[in-house]
Amino acid sequence: MKIVNDLNFRKQAKELGISMWKTPSFLFLLMGIITIVAMASVYYVSNFYESPEVLVIAESVVVITIFSIGNSIILEVERIARLNKMKSEFVSVASHQLRTPLSAIRWETELLLTKFGKGLSEKQKSGIETINLLAIRMTRLVSDLLDVARIDQGRLILKKSCFDLEKIVQETVHSLIVVAKGKNTNIIFKNSGTPVIVVGDAEKLRLAIENLISNAIKYTDGKGKVEVSVRKKNGFVIFSSKDNGVGIPDEQQSQVFNKFFRSDNAVKYQTEGTGLGLYIAKNIIEQSGGNIWFQSKEGIGSIFSFSLPLCSPVKARHFTAKAGSKHKA
Protein backbone atom coordinates (compact mmCIF):
# COMPACT_ATOMS: atom_id res chain seq x y z
CA MET A 1 0.00 0.00 0.00
CA LYS A 2 2.80 2.34 0.97
CA ILE A 3 4.67 1.56 -2.25
CA VAL A 4 1.60 2.34 -4.35
CA ASN A 5 1.19 5.55 -2.43
CA ASP A 6 4.83 6.48 -2.92
CA LEU A 7 4.48 5.85 -6.61
CA ASN A 8 1.53 8.22 -6.93
CA PHE A 9 3.53 10.92 -8.68
CA ARG A 10 0.58 13.09 -9.52
CA LYS A 11 -0.44 13.30 -5.87
CA GLN A 12 3.14 13.99 -4.76
CA ALA A 13 3.57 16.64 -7.44
CA LYS A 14 0.39 18.33 -6.27
CA GLU A 15 1.45 18.23 -2.63
CA LEU A 16 4.86 19.69 -3.33
CA GLY A 17 3.63 22.14 -5.93
CA ILE A 18 6.06 21.01 -8.67
CA SER A 19 5.67 19.28 -12.04
CA MET A 20 5.36 15.50 -12.13
CA TRP A 21 8.74 15.04 -13.89
CA LYS A 22 10.47 16.71 -11.00
CA THR A 23 9.01 14.72 -8.11
CA PRO A 24 11.75 12.90 -6.20
CA SER A 25 9.98 9.55 -6.37
CA PHE A 26 9.58 9.77 -10.15
CA LEU A 27 13.23 10.66 -10.61
CA PHE A 28 14.22 7.88 -8.26
CA LEU A 29 12.21 5.36 -10.23
CA LEU A 30 13.75 6.66 -13.44
CA MET A 31 17.18 6.22 -11.94
CA GLY A 32 16.34 2.61 -11.07
CA ILE A 33 15.11 1.86 -14.57
CA ILE A 34 18.19 3.43 -16.13
CA THR A 35 20.46 1.39 -13.85
CA ILE A 36 18.79 -1.86 -14.88
CA VAL A 37 18.68 -1.02 -18.59
CA ALA A 38 22.27 0.19 -18.47
CA MET A 39 23.53 -2.95 -16.79
CA ALA A 40 21.73 -5.08 -19.34
CA SER A 41 23.10 -3.04 -22.23
CA VAL A 42 26.64 -3.09 -20.85
CA TYR A 43 26.33 -6.83 -20.66
CA TYR A 44 24.99 -6.88 -24.22
CA VAL A 45 27.72 -4.59 -25.51
CA SER A 46 30.42 -6.60 -23.79
CA ASN A 47 29.20 -9.74 -25.55
CA PHE A 48 29.63 -8.14 -28.96
CA TYR A 49 32.70 -6.01 -28.56
CA GLU A 50 35.65 -7.30 -26.74
CA SER A 51 37.50 -4.01 -26.60
CA PRO A 52 37.66 -2.61 -23.05
CA GLU A 53 37.41 1.00 -24.36
CA VAL A 54 33.83 0.52 -25.47
CA LEU A 55 32.99 -0.99 -22.08
CA VAL A 56 34.54 1.92 -20.23
CA ILE A 57 32.68 4.43 -22.39
CA ALA A 58 29.37 2.62 -21.92
CA GLU A 59 29.88 2.49 -18.17
CA SER A 60 30.86 6.16 -18.01
CA VAL A 61 27.70 7.15 -19.87
CA VAL A 62 25.61 5.20 -17.36
CA VAL A 63 27.38 6.64 -14.34
CA ILE A 64 27.07 10.20 -15.66
CA THR A 65 23.36 9.79 -16.38
CA ILE A 66 22.62 8.38 -12.94
CA PHE A 67 24.74 11.02 -11.32
CA SER A 68 22.90 13.86 -13.05
CA ILE A 69 19.48 12.47 -12.21
CA GLY A 70 20.54 12.05 -8.57
CA ASN A 71 21.81 15.59 -8.62
CA SER A 72 18.52 16.96 -9.91
CA ILE A 73 16.69 15.11 -7.12
CA ILE A 74 18.90 16.74 -4.54
CA LEU A 75 18.50 20.18 -6.11
CA GLU A 76 14.72 19.89 -6.15
CA VAL A 77 14.58 18.74 -2.52
CA GLU A 78 16.87 21.62 -1.59
CA ARG A 79 14.67 24.10 -3.42
CA ILE A 80 11.56 22.82 -1.61
CA ALA A 81 13.28 22.99 1.77
CA ARG A 82 14.38 26.56 1.05
CA LEU A 83 10.85 27.58 0.03
CA ASN A 84 9.47 26.04 3.20
CA LYS A 85 11.93 28.01 5.27
CA MET A 86 11.04 31.21 3.41
CA LYS A 87 7.35 30.56 4.11
CA SER A 88 7.98 30.22 7.86
CA GLU A 89 10.11 33.36 7.83
CA PHE A 90 7.43 35.25 5.95
CA VAL A 91 4.81 34.21 8.49
CA SER A 92 7.00 35.38 11.38
CA VAL A 93 7.90 38.71 9.83
CA ALA A 94 4.33 39.43 8.72
CA SER A 95 2.86 38.50 12.11
CA HIS A 96 5.43 40.55 13.92
CA GLN A 97 4.59 43.58 11.80
CA LEU A 98 0.90 43.15 12.57
CA ARG A 99 1.47 43.42 16.28
CA THR A 100 2.13 47.15 16.50
CA PRO A 101 -1.01 48.32 14.66
CA LEU A 102 -3.04 45.77 16.60
CA SER A 103 -1.69 47.08 19.90
CA ALA A 104 -2.55 50.59 18.75
CA ILE A 105 -6.16 49.61 18.02
CA ARG A 106 -6.50 47.81 21.34
CA TRP A 107 -5.00 50.61 23.39
CA GLU A 108 -6.82 53.40 21.56
CA THR A 109 -10.22 51.74 22.04
CA GLU A 110 -9.44 50.97 25.66
CA LEU A 111 -8.44 54.61 26.23
CA LEU A 112 -11.69 55.80 24.63
CA LEU A 113 -13.80 53.48 26.76
CA THR A 114 -12.11 53.91 30.11
CA LYS A 115 -10.90 57.51 30.07
CA PHE A 116 -12.80 59.45 27.42
CA GLY A 117 -16.10 57.58 27.50
CA LYS A 118 -18.11 60.49 28.82
CA GLY A 119 -20.87 61.51 26.46
CA LEU A 120 -20.70 58.34 24.40
CA SER A 121 -24.03 56.61 23.91
CA GLU A 122 -24.46 52.96 24.89
CA LYS A 123 -24.49 52.01 21.22
CA GLN A 124 -21.25 53.84 20.53
CA LYS A 125 -19.64 52.25 23.56
CA SER A 126 -20.68 48.78 22.60
CA GLY A 127 -19.36 49.37 19.08
CA ILE A 128 -15.99 50.39 20.44
CA GLU A 129 -16.02 47.41 22.81
CA THR A 130 -16.54 45.10 19.86
CA ILE A 131 -13.59 46.62 18.02
CA ASN A 132 -11.51 46.16 21.15
CA LEU A 133 -12.51 42.52 21.60
CA LEU A 134 -11.88 41.74 17.95
CA ALA A 135 -8.45 43.35 18.10
CA ILE A 136 -7.67 41.18 21.13
CA ARG A 137 -8.81 38.12 19.21
CA MET A 138 -6.66 39.07 16.27
CA THR A 139 -3.68 39.58 18.57
CA ARG A 140 -4.15 36.02 19.83
CA LEU A 141 -4.28 34.71 16.29
CA VAL A 142 -1.09 36.54 15.43
CA SER A 143 0.71 35.13 18.48
CA ASP A 144 -0.52 31.65 17.57
CA LEU A 145 0.87 32.06 14.06
CA LEU A 146 4.16 33.29 15.48
CA ASP A 147 4.35 30.30 17.80
CA VAL A 148 3.61 27.90 14.96
CA ALA A 149 6.29 29.52 12.80
CA ARG A 150 8.74 29.18 15.71
CA ILE A 151 7.81 25.53 16.23
CA ASP A 152 8.23 24.80 12.49
CA GLN A 153 11.61 26.49 12.41
CA GLY A 154 12.71 24.76 15.61
CA ARG A 155 13.07 28.16 17.23
CA LEU A 156 10.56 27.80 20.04
CA ILE A 157 12.90 28.34 22.96
CA LEU A 158 11.47 27.55 26.36
CA LYS A 159 12.76 28.74 29.68
CA LYS A 160 13.37 26.12 32.32
CA SER A 161 12.54 27.43 35.74
CA CYS A 162 10.52 26.25 38.73
CA PHE A 163 7.06 27.68 39.22
CA ASP A 164 3.76 26.90 40.92
CA LEU A 165 1.52 25.21 38.36
CA GLU A 166 -1.48 25.33 40.64
CA LYS A 167 -1.31 29.11 40.81
CA ILE A 168 -1.18 29.39 37.01
CA VAL A 169 -4.13 27.04 36.60
CA GLN A 170 -6.06 28.98 39.22
CA GLU A 171 -5.38 32.29 37.43
CA THR A 172 -6.28 30.83 34.04
CA VAL A 173 -9.55 29.38 35.34
CA HIS A 174 -10.31 32.72 36.92
CA SER A 175 -9.69 34.62 33.69
CA LEU A 176 -12.00 32.27 31.77
CA ILE A 177 -14.94 32.37 34.19
CA VAL A 178 -16.59 35.24 32.29
CA VAL A 179 -16.35 33.38 28.98
CA ALA A 180 -17.77 30.24 30.61
CA LYS A 181 -20.65 32.13 32.19
CA GLY A 182 -21.48 33.61 28.79
CA LYS A 183 -21.93 30.03 27.57
CA ASN A 184 -23.79 28.94 30.67
CA THR A 185 -20.96 26.60 31.60
CA ASN A 186 -19.58 25.97 35.05
CA ILE A 187 -15.85 25.62 35.63
CA ILE A 188 -14.74 23.79 38.74
CA PHE A 189 -11.12 23.72 39.78
CA LYS A 190 -10.29 21.12 42.39
CA ASN A 191 -7.17 22.58 43.87
CA SER A 192 -5.04 20.68 46.30
CA GLY A 193 -4.30 23.81 48.34
CA THR A 194 -0.54 23.25 48.31
CA PRO A 195 1.83 24.66 45.71
CA VAL A 196 2.69 22.20 42.92
CA ILE A 197 6.16 23.23 41.79
CA VAL A 198 7.06 22.09 38.28
CA VAL A 199 9.90 22.85 35.84
CA GLY A 200 9.16 24.61 32.57
CA ASP A 201 8.33 27.87 30.88
CA ALA A 202 5.54 29.39 32.98
CA GLU A 203 4.20 31.76 30.31
CA LYS A 204 4.15 29.23 27.49
CA LEU A 205 2.59 26.61 29.74
CA ARG A 206 -0.03 29.14 30.77
CA LEU A 207 -0.86 29.42 27.07
CA ALA A 208 -1.12 25.63 26.73
CA ILE A 209 -3.43 25.42 29.77
CA GLU A 210 -5.53 28.27 28.44
CA ASN A 211 -5.88 26.50 25.09
CA LEU A 212 -7.07 23.30 26.78
CA ILE A 213 -9.56 24.93 29.13
CA SER A 214 -10.91 27.36 26.55
CA ASN A 215 -11.45 24.45 24.13
CA ALA A 216 -13.41 22.66 26.84
CA ILE A 217 -15.61 25.73 27.25
CA LYS A 218 -15.89 26.45 23.54
CA TYR A 219 -17.12 22.98 22.66
CA THR A 220 -19.58 22.62 25.52
CA ASP A 221 -23.05 24.00 25.10
CA GLY A 222 -25.46 25.16 27.80
CA LYS A 223 -25.51 23.53 31.24
CA GLY A 224 -21.95 22.55 30.55
CA LYS A 225 -19.53 21.47 33.19
CA VAL A 226 -15.77 21.74 32.97
CA GLU A 227 -13.71 20.12 35.72
CA VAL A 228 -10.07 21.07 36.01
CA SER A 229 -7.69 19.22 38.32
CA VAL A 230 -4.01 19.07 39.17
CA ARG A 231 -2.47 16.12 41.03
CA LYS A 232 0.93 14.60 41.67
CA LYS A 233 1.96 11.15 40.54
CA ASN A 234 5.42 9.48 40.48
CA GLY A 235 7.54 12.61 40.19
CA PHE A 236 5.17 14.14 37.65
CA VAL A 237 2.20 16.37 37.95
CA ILE A 238 -0.91 15.55 35.96
CA PHE A 239 -3.24 18.26 34.75
CA SER A 240 -6.70 17.30 33.48
CA SER A 241 -9.58 19.19 32.00
CA LYS A 242 -12.81 17.24 31.68
CA ASP A 243 -15.88 18.51 29.84
CA ASN A 244 -19.29 17.22 28.85
CA GLY A 245 -19.10 18.79 25.42
CA VAL A 246 -19.41 17.61 21.82
CA GLY A 247 -16.44 15.22 21.95
CA ILE A 248 -14.31 14.07 19.03
CA PRO A 249 -15.51 11.43 16.52
CA ASP A 250 -13.58 8.13 16.84
CA GLU A 251 -12.28 8.14 13.29
CA GLN A 252 -10.76 11.60 13.66
CA GLN A 253 -9.11 11.14 17.04
CA SER A 254 -5.69 10.34 15.58
CA GLN A 255 -5.51 13.78 13.94
CA VAL A 256 -6.38 15.88 16.96
CA PHE A 257 -2.88 17.27 17.48
CA ASN A 258 -2.23 17.98 13.80
CA LYS A 259 -1.67 21.54 12.70
CA PHE A 260 -4.89 23.19 11.43
CA PHE A 261 -6.98 20.14 12.31
CA ARG A 262 -10.60 20.75 13.30
CA SER A 263 -13.01 17.87 13.72
CA ASP A 264 -16.14 17.78 11.55
CA ASN A 265 -18.53 18.14 14.46
CA ALA A 266 -16.46 20.97 15.95
CA VAL A 267 -16.64 22.94 12.72
CA LYS A 268 -20.40 22.45 12.59
CA TYR A 269 -20.77 23.45 16.18
CA GLN A 270 -18.44 26.40 16.48
CA THR A 271 -17.10 28.20 13.45
CA GLU A 272 -14.48 30.18 15.30
CA GLY A 273 -11.15 28.43 15.66
CA THR A 274 -7.97 27.81 13.71
CA GLY A 275 -6.93 24.32 14.71
CA LEU A 276 -3.65 25.62 16.08
CA GLY A 277 -4.33 25.52 19.84
CA LEU A 278 -3.72 21.83 20.47
CA TYR A 279 -0.78 21.70 18.05
CA ILE A 280 0.88 24.50 20.00
CA ALA A 281 -0.03 22.97 23.38
CA LYS A 282 1.43 19.60 22.39
CA ASN A 283 4.69 21.14 21.25
CA ILE A 284 5.06 23.26 24.37
CA ILE A 285 4.33 20.36 26.72
CA GLU A 286 6.53 17.83 24.95
CA GLN A 287 9.39 20.28 24.73
CA SER A 288 9.03 20.83 28.49
CA GLY A 289 9.58 17.11 29.11
CA GLY A 290 5.92 16.19 29.52
CA ASN A 291 3.26 14.28 27.64
CA ILE A 292 -0.21 15.15 26.44
CA TRP A 293 -3.13 12.77 25.80
CA PHE A 294 -6.91 12.64 25.74
CA GLN A 295 -9.97 10.46 25.96
CA SER A 296 -13.08 11.46 24.11
CA LYS A 297 -16.47 10.18 23.05
CA GLU A 298 -18.62 12.02 20.56
CA GLY A 299 -21.67 13.52 22.21
CA ILE A 300 -20.42 12.73 25.74
CA GLY A 301 -17.31 14.82 26.26
CA SER A 302 -13.54 14.88 26.38
CA ILE A 303 -10.80 14.70 28.98
CA PHE A 304 -7.53 16.34 27.98
CA SER A 305 -4.56 15.69 30.25
CA PHE A 306 -0.87 16.41 30.35
CA SER A 307 2.03 15.56 32.60
CA LEU A 308 4.99 17.73 33.56
CA PRO A 309 8.11 16.89 35.56
CA LEU A 310 8.09 18.16 39.15
CA CYS A 311 10.84 20.53 40.23
CA SER A 312 13.60 18.78 42.22
CA PRO A 313 12.93 19.13 46.00
CA VAL A 314 16.04 21.28 46.60
CA LYS A 315 15.10 23.80 43.91
CA ALA A 316 11.46 23.71 44.97
CA ARG A 317 12.46 24.68 48.51
CA HIS A 318 14.54 27.51 47.11
CA PHE A 319 11.55 28.63 45.02
CA THR A 320 9.15 28.62 47.98
CA ALA A 321 11.65 30.56 50.08
CA LYS A 322 12.13 33.13 47.34
CA ALA A 323 8.40 33.52 46.72
CA GLY A 324 7.85 33.91 50.44
CA SER A 325 10.44 36.66 50.84
CA LYS A 326 9.07 38.49 47.79
CA HIS A 327 5.65 38.34 49.34
CA LYS A 328 6.82 39.91 52.57
CA ALA A 329 8.56 42.74 50.72
Added chain:
Amino acid sequence: MEKKKILIVEDETTLQKTLAEFLAEDGFEVLCASDGEQAVALAKKGKPDLVLLDIILPKKDGYEVLTELKSEADTKNIPVILLTNLESPEDIDKAFEKGASTYLVKSNYKLEDIAKKVKETLKM
Protein backbone atom coordinates in the same frame (compact mmCIF):
# COMPACT_ATOMS: atom_id res chain seq x y z
CA MET B 1 0.78 64.80 46.82
CA GLU B 2 3.14 65.63 44.03
CA LYS B 3 2.52 63.94 40.71
CA LYS B 4 4.85 61.04 39.85
CA LYS B 5 6.76 61.56 36.64
CA ILE B 6 6.92 58.81 33.99
CA LEU B 7 9.21 58.80 30.96
CA ILE B 8 7.75 56.88 28.01
CA VAL B 9 10.29 55.78 25.40
CA GLU B 10 8.45 54.56 22.31
CA ASP B 11 9.16 55.26 18.65
CA GLU B 12 5.69 54.35 17.40
CA THR B 13 3.81 57.64 17.79
CA THR B 14 0.30 56.19 18.06
CA LEU B 15 1.33 53.87 20.87
CA GLN B 16 3.27 56.64 22.59
CA LYS B 17 0.27 58.96 22.44
CA THR B 18 -2.30 56.50 23.82
CA LEU B 19 -0.02 55.36 26.60
CA ALA B 20 0.80 58.97 27.53
CA GLU B 21 -2.84 60.02 27.57
CA PHE B 22 -3.87 57.04 29.66
CA LEU B 23 -1.18 57.64 32.26
CA ALA B 24 -1.90 61.38 32.32
CA GLU B 25 -5.56 60.59 33.01
CA ASP B 26 -4.40 58.31 35.81
CA GLY B 27 -2.70 61.29 37.45
CA PHE B 28 0.88 60.96 36.27
CA GLU B 29 3.09 63.61 34.76
CA VAL B 30 4.31 62.21 31.46
CA LEU B 31 7.47 62.81 29.42
CA CYS B 32 7.93 61.22 25.99
CA ALA B 33 10.98 60.26 23.95
CA SER B 34 10.96 58.72 20.48
CA ASP B 35 14.53 57.46 20.24
CA GLY B 36 17.31 56.16 22.45
CA GLU B 37 19.42 59.32 22.56
CA GLN B 38 16.47 61.51 23.44
CA ALA B 39 15.54 59.00 26.13
CA VAL B 40 18.90 59.22 27.89
CA ALA B 41 18.93 63.02 27.69
CA LEU B 42 15.38 63.32 29.05
CA ALA B 43 16.04 60.83 31.83
CA LYS B 44 18.99 62.94 33.01
CA LYS B 45 17.25 66.29 32.64
CA GLY B 46 13.67 65.43 33.57
CA LYS B 47 14.43 63.19 36.58
CA PRO B 48 11.50 60.82 36.06
CA ASP B 49 10.35 58.46 38.84
CA LEU B 50 10.05 55.61 36.38
CA VAL B 51 10.92 54.79 32.76
CA LEU B 52 8.78 52.73 30.36
CA LEU B 53 11.26 51.59 27.72
CA ASP B 54 10.84 49.97 24.31
CA ILE B 55 13.73 47.84 22.97
CA ILE B 56 13.69 48.38 19.22
CA LEU B 57 14.42 52.09 18.91
CA PRO B 58 16.23 54.39 16.49
CA LYS B 59 19.73 55.70 17.32
CA LYS B 60 20.24 53.69 20.52
CA ASP B 61 18.32 50.52 21.35
CA GLY B 62 16.58 49.91 24.65
CA TYR B 63 19.42 47.79 26.06
CA GLU B 64 21.95 50.56 25.44
CA VAL B 65 19.64 53.08 27.07
CA LEU B 66 19.15 50.77 30.04
CA THR B 67 22.90 50.20 30.41
CA GLU B 68 23.57 53.93 30.30
CA LEU B 69 20.86 54.76 32.82
CA LYS B 70 22.08 52.10 35.21
CA SER B 71 25.72 53.23 34.95
CA GLU B 72 25.17 56.87 35.94
CA ALA B 73 24.77 57.90 39.55
CA ASP B 74 21.88 60.30 38.79
CA THR B 75 19.75 57.79 36.98
CA LYS B 76 20.73 54.37 38.30
CA ASN B 77 17.99 54.26 40.92
CA ILE B 78 15.15 55.03 38.51
CA PRO B 79 13.16 51.82 38.00
CA VAL B 80 12.87 50.79 34.33
CA ILE B 81 9.99 48.72 32.96
CA LEU B 82 10.66 47.26 29.53
CA LEU B 83 7.65 47.39 27.24
CA THR B 84 8.34 45.61 23.97
CA ASN B 85 7.14 43.09 21.43
CA LEU B 86 10.26 40.94 21.77
CA GLU B 87 9.54 37.91 23.88
CA SER B 88 12.33 35.39 23.57
CA PRO B 89 13.84 34.13 26.83
CA GLU B 90 17.24 35.61 25.82
CA ASP B 91 15.76 39.08 25.45
CA ILE B 92 14.04 38.80 28.80
CA ASP B 93 17.14 37.49 30.58
CA LYS B 94 19.30 40.18 29.01
CA ALA B 95 16.90 42.88 30.21
CA PHE B 96 16.93 41.65 33.80
CA GLU B 97 20.70 41.24 33.73
CA LYS B 98 21.02 44.88 32.76
CA GLY B 99 18.82 45.93 35.65
CA ALA B 100 15.23 46.14 34.37
CA SER B 101 12.57 46.02 37.11
CA THR B 102 9.86 44.38 35.01
CA TYR B 103 9.47 43.08 31.48
CA LEU B 104 6.13 43.42 29.70
CA VAL B 105 5.22 42.16 26.22
CA LYS B 106 3.08 44.87 24.61
CA SER B 107 0.61 42.65 22.86
CA ASN B 108 -0.23 40.79 26.07
CA TYR B 109 -1.12 43.85 28.13
CA LYS B 110 -3.99 46.26 28.41
CA LEU B 111 -3.22 49.88 29.28
CA GLU B 112 -4.89 49.29 32.61
CA ASP B 113 -2.51 46.42 33.40
CA ILE B 114 0.49 48.51 32.41
CA ALA B 115 -0.68 51.32 34.69
CA LYS B 116 -1.11 48.77 37.46
CA LYS B 117 2.47 47.52 37.00
CA VAL B 118 3.73 51.10 37.06
CA LYS B 119 1.94 51.74 40.34
CA GLU B 120 3.18 48.47 41.82
CA THR B 121 6.75 49.32 40.89
CA LEU B 122 6.42 52.78 42.42
CA LYS B 123 4.78 51.19 45.50
CA MET B 124 1.77 53.47 45.14
